[in-house]
Amino acid sequence: MSATLTGVGVGPGDPELLTLKAARLLGTADVVFVPVLDRPDGATGPGRAEATVRGHVAPDRLRRLPFALDDRGGVTARREAAWDAAAAAVVAAFDGGARAVAFATIGDPNVYSTFGYLAHGVRGRRPDVAVRTVPGITAMQELASRAGVPLCEGREPLTLLPATAGLAPVADALAGDGTVVVYKGWRRHPDLVRELRRQGRHGDALLGRALGLPDEWIGPVDDHADDLPYLSTLLVPARRDRRGGKL
Incomplete structure (x- = not known):
């Protein structure tokens, strides 16, 4: 099976608004990444996406990816560093044997989502990885x-x-x-x-x-x-x- 990265839209926050397809893919993925705020102190508490999907993902398959979600002023060095680190973490999961990797994003992965930046970085490092999305309620x-x-x-x-x-x-x-x-x-x-x-x-x-x-x-x-x-x-x-x- 080819390596696949899927951006999964999980809705605005209510776990009951996950689609059946989203729940199935989250439940069967080898690794599920969730975005969290990259804090200056290095702390990475659970974000909204994690709280939404935790009922469908075993804790040992869930991993947090810090992003500079609070930065202002376009593409900052902090934002780019976070995008690069996140892409490297996903590639490392594939290198470690994962074949199906999911990224849970609030709302829809094609509407103002961090997933696009992550997918861009992964494609640059691993062109063989198939990138897909599952729409979510906005x-x-x-x-x-x-x-x-x-x-x-x-x-x-x-x-x-x-x-x-x-x-x-x-x-x-x-x-x-x-x-x-x-x-x-x-x-x-x-x-x-x-x-x-x-x-x-x-x-x-x-x-x-x-x-x-x-x-x-x-x-x-x-x-x-x-x-x-x-x-x-x-x-x-x-x-x-x-x-x-x-x-």
Whole structure:
């Protein structure tokens, strides 16, 4: 059997939102890697992905990969060093005899995921490794479901942006005719709230934090601004005046 690296989307945090395929691959992989925050003190406590999959993976098959998830300013030396170290660890697992390696990522491995950087590094070191992905439920889907708000209807566009891209693209999207979702609000949350107020979209907006976890919270965008986590989701539904109005 050829060596295979699979990025497995495990959803926003609720273990019950894993797909059957994700659960099967996690349960049969030789090694399952999970991302954790690379802390200056070297500590690597469990992250959200690990907490989500631990019911499907035996502890002896679970390994943590530190990433510089809190770095700002694009591709930093710390980020690149973490990507390289993570790729080397995966290659070492293959060199040690593993044939099926999985990387559990929150949400979907093809939507703002660390998996793409890891896969790039592994391909460069071991071109013979087959790289695959298993889609997962995204935070915007979970927030829309919990709030009872359709993400898009009829001809409405759906715009997904990271707050790290700056305020200008978010402002342009809010001025449009569809639903806007913003990930990674974190330190930029106050600026986002001001822009929502400026465009008259504040009353429609919803904020989701810790989706699927015991401390989950869904509500108006003003609350929890001071302790907003990096993995937060802002949902601004499209304006709809009647049923089927956008068909």
